[in-house]
Amino acid sequence: MSSSIASVPQSAATPKARSIRWSKWALIGVALLYLLLILFIPTVNVFVQAFNRGVGPFLHNLSERSFVHAAKLTLIIALIVVPLNTIFGLCAAWVIARNRFRGRTLLISLLDVPFAVSPVVAGLMIILLYGRVGWFGPFLRSIDVQIVFATPAMVLASAFISLPFVAREVIPVLEEAGTDQEEAARILGASDWQTFWRVTLPNIRWGLLYGVILTNARVMGEFGAVSVVSGNIAGKTQTLPLFVEEAYKQYETQAAFSAAVLLALLAVVTLIFKTILENKTRIKEVE
Numbered sequence: 001m002s003s004s005i006a007s008v009p010q011s012a013a014t015p016k017a018r019s020i021r022w023s024k025w026a027l028i029g030v031a032l033l034y035l036l037l038i039l040f041i042p043t044v045n046v047f048v049q050a051f052n053r054g055v056g057p058f059l060h061n062l063s064e065r066s067f068v069h070a071a072k073l074t075l076i077i078a079l080i081v082v083p084l085n086t087i088f089g090l091c092a093a094w095v096i097a098r099n100r101f102r103g104r105t106l107l108i109s110l111l112d113v114p115f116a117v118s119p120v121v122a123g124l125m126i127i128l129l130y131g132r133v134g135w136f137g138p139f140l141r142s143i144d145v146q147i148v149f150a151t152p153a154m155v156l157a158s159a160f161i162s163l164p165f166v167a168r169e170v171i172p173v174l175e176e177a178g179t180d181q182e183e184a185a186r187i188l189g190a191s192d193w194q195t196f197w198r199v200t201l202p203n204i205r206w207g208l209l210y211g212v213i214l215t216n217a218r219v220m221g222e223f224g225a226v227s228v229v230s231g232n233i234a235g236k237t238q239t240l241p242l243f244v245e246e247a248y249k250q251y252e253t254q255a256a257f258s259a260a261v262l263l264a265l266l267a268v269v270t271l272i273f274k275t276i277l278e279n280k281t282r283i284k285e286v287e
Contacts, residue, residue, distance in 0.1 A: 046264055050257040061258035066234050070243035070259070073151070077239065078219045081158045085215050089166025090208070096167070097174035111164045122160050123228025126153055149231035154239070157225035162218040169211035170204050177203045210277045217270040221263060 050058055061067060096108060114122070128134050130147035140147060147153050181203070185195045201208075223241040230237040232246060240259055247256035 043264060046257055046260045049253065050261045053254060057254060058258050058261075061255040062262075064255065066238070067243060067255065067259060069235050070238045070240050071262070073154075073237070074220055074239040077151070077155055077158050078216055080155050081162060081219050082212060082216050084159060085162055086166050086208070086212055088163070089168075089170060089211060089215075092167040093170035093174055097171050098179065111167055114161050114163050119157075119161050119222065119224030120228055123157050123225040126156050126160075126225075126229050130156075148229055149233070149237060151237070153229035154226050154237065157229050158219045158222055161222055161225050162215045165214040165218065166208065166211035169207045169214070173204045173207035174200075206277050210274065213270055213273050213277070217266060220266055 092107075092111065096104060127148055130136050130140060130153060132141070132148075134148075136147075147156070177200075181199050182195050185199045186192075190198065220239075221241060222239075223245070226239055227242055227245075230239070230242065232238055232242050234243075234246060238246065240263055244256045244259045244263070247253075247259065
């Protein structure tokens with residue numbers, strides 16, 4: 001009697017457990033299929049198309065004058081924008097995490113504006129401000145300064161779309177770290193600058209590096225905002241993403257895919273550094 005009663009839940013549980021197991025594997029299969037179609041196959045196709053004629057033509061495409069200029073301009077914009085947004089992000093994160101003031105919620109919301117606004121709209125805003133018929137257009141013409149369809153507008157557009165990353169990564173780290181160590185350093189006679197370099201910065205270094213890596217990846221891969229404000233002039237205002245689009249439109253598919261390989265490798269390197277920093281952050285939290 002007792003054995004028959006005990007066997008009922010076990011027999012009833014077996015189909016349920018089997019159903020859960022099949023559901024789990026079905027969800028995993030759907031996720032892998034989605035990633036295969038959306039991410040892996042397109043990425044592999046980029047490399048196949050870039051090297052389908054051999055390594056020689058690939059290297060030749062990377063030595064073309066227009067490509068070299070696009071790569072240099074992309075690097076220059078990144079070297080300008082990433083430090084500026086890093087400094088701004090640190091200042092904004094410090095103010096938000098260490099102070100409670102009227103308008104704090106509004107400031108946090110303003111940081112998220114680049115996430116909510118389309119990059120094309122951001123580029124249009126820059127044109128409406130600094131273009132020939134924009135708000136500052138007459139003044140800029142009077143002093144013979146060109147912003148739109150030149151490098152300054154591309155820097156402004158890239159800075160706008162990558163603005164939140166450093167601040168958004170550093171704010172949670174600062175809030176979690178608290179102020180105890182900083183207050184102890186001040187009590188021991190450390191200045192604000194010494195406290196920042198010797199106490200605050202070591203505590204936030206992984207979050208800061210994470211934000212810098214994401215900022216750099218977004219700047220180098222930006223297309224929408226930069227395409228609006230640059231004019232996409234080959235050899236003058238063309239970054240790597242714009243070069244890929246223009247080369248493909250001109251049926252120079254080999255050159256387009258060769259440049260796309262570099263951007264894909266940038267994404268891979270970003271993911272590797274992102275994983276390393278996440279592991280470092282996780283280890284630090286455990287300690």
